[in-house]
Amino acid sequence: AKAKSRGSISVYEPEMDAQIRDRRVLHQDLSLAIRNGELSLHYQPQAVARHTVAESEVIGFEALARWLHPVRGFVPPGDFIPIAEESGLIVEMGEWILREACREAASWPKPLQIAVNLSPAQFMHGDVVGLVHSILIETGLAPGRLELEITEGVLIEDFDRGLALLRRLKALGVRVSMDDFGSGYSSLSYLQAFPFDKIKIDRAFVMHLGRNPQSASIVRAVVGLGHGLGMSIVAEGVETQEQLGFLADEDCDAVQGYFIGKPAPIGQYSALVGRTNAP
């Protein structure tokens, strides 16, 4: 299908930026992706922060969207989520993701947490409360097992609406976490204003632990601040033993990252969710 054209400007004009053209093609493909069963979810473990991986018990998983394009192969979520956001496709896609993640988690023998990302458009413009409510009923997932990740910055767009939405979500019994903390325009008043259960420290700070004393100070401060506000702290992007040790020392609550486990199809984590007799 040809995208909207105005006057003599058409999608196929040579001066058209290749990237824009590419985005349009991706958008057309994306609108078929759900229907064609090209979307799937990978799951990445979240574990309590202890000094060794063996001691760091897995307490839940984050669901991460994957798109296997028939020609291009895997398209990273960083490429297709923004397109879905701009085009409004995120509503349908986000609904599929939430339903699939909740359905999957409800089938696990162990009652672990499941964290699902909500995109800004999905959060601010869709009926997110109604959707979460109906999916919980439909899948039978206990609300206390669902955690919704919202990036900082989203709520500030419309403070009153953001606050009302968070409160209504929490009234359903689900938990909300602030994703990518420190990567955007977060402020301390922001943390105080919104009733988050959890802060996810952005990978950018965790990455430099051990090499950069400023990162250590920031992580230490965020842990103290979050705990002072009654929130729990998860560090993202933990890749080394050194980082894990530091986070455990600093009383960070949980960790997520390649050092604990990479995002993978749930089959790879059968034992962790209680599907086999493995330890």
Ligand code: C2E
């Ligand atoms: P995010 O929510 O911050 O997700 C964490 C990202 O960090 C994931 O990238 C994950 O694969 C990656 N990661 C985890 N551990 C490590 C590590 O130790 N080292 C490094 N270098 N990376 C690590 P991914 O899956 O490519 O997703 C990128 C972003 O796309 C996500 O960032 C999230 O903002 C968005 N996204 C992914 N899935 C969904 C979804 O289902 N819905 C929405 N709305 N957004 C999604």
Ligand code: CA
């Ligand atoms: Ca996330």
Ligand code: CA
């Ligand atoms: Ca994150």
Ligand code: CA
């Ligand atoms: Ca991120």
